[in-house]
Amino acid sequence: MENILRQSAVEFTARAARTEIRDNWPVVLQYEQEGSGPWLVDLAHKVRLDLQDSNIDTRMVAGVAVPESPGKSVYTNKVLVNRMNRTQASIYLLGNEHPDLVLDHAYTDVSEATVFLTLFGPRVFSITEKLTALDFQAPGIIAPFLYQGPVCHVPCQIVTLHKGAGASGGILLSCSRGYAQSIVRAILESGDEFGLHPAGEERFSKWLEALEV
Numbered sequence: 001m002e003n004i005l006r007q008s009a010v011e012f013t014a015r016a017a018r019t020e021i022r023d024n025w026p027v028v029l030q031y032e033q034e035g036s037g038p039w040l041v042d043l044a045h046k047v048r049l050d051l052q053d054s055n056i057d058t059r060m061v062a063g064v065a066v067p068e069s070p071g072k073s074v075y076t077n078k079v080l081v082n083r084m085n086r087t088q089a090s091i092y093l094l095g096n097e098h099p100d101l102v103l104d105h106a107y108t109d110v111s112e113a114t115v116f117l118t119l120f121g122p123r124v125f126s127i128t129e130k131l132t133a134l135d136f137q138a139p140g141i142i143a144p145f146l147y148q149g150p151v152c153h154v155p156c157q158i159v160t161l162h163k164g165a166g167a168s169g170g171i172l173l174s175c176s177r178g179y180a181q182s183i184v185r186a187i188l189e190s191g192d193e194f195g196l197h198p199a200g201e202e203r204f205s206k207w208l209e210a211l212e213v
Helices: 124-131 177-194 201-212
Strands: 016-022 025-031 039-042 048-052 073-076 079-083 088-093 107-109 114-120 145-151 154-162 170-176
Touching (some): 025 201, 039 177, 039 201, 079 154, 088 170, 114 124, 114 154, 114 177, 114 201, 124 177, 154 201, 170 177
Antiparallel strands (some): 016 025, 039 114, 048 088, 048 107, 073 079, 079 088, 145 154, 154 170
């Protein structure tokens, strides 16, 4: 059976320098001019799962317990688990190698139904201040943590992976696929004065590795 190429809803005007096909997704590894940060990366090819279970408190995901209360997230071995509400959690697989997950009827793969972006690097929270009233550096909250709210009036899931200043701060953002071009345009326009550029997956992977050191 012929493999069907999967396609992100996000389109950058930047010219790709290196790409590869992974799990039938075209993945940009690097763009020609990525600048010195901040960066916006399309992670459409990363697996996102929705978990719904009335007994979700007893669930384990890749050996990790689902966080006990809404808004809490746990990140280990490049698996991010976010508690959304009493019965629901979202799961992001951020590595290139997928862990062995036992998937049953409680899981739904939402990868192709959603946008998945990461925004990180210097001055990143100056950009987010222009996009939403949500405070991704809220004092007293330990990253990673999940917000569910509007960005540019679009309902989103947003996870602060790191609250730090400088090049270490960054978020993950997911929303319905139909908002892809509108929200990307708004982010790029808001970040223009701060030198925001699209970047490839390698830039994101290096940032993620630095956070884990």
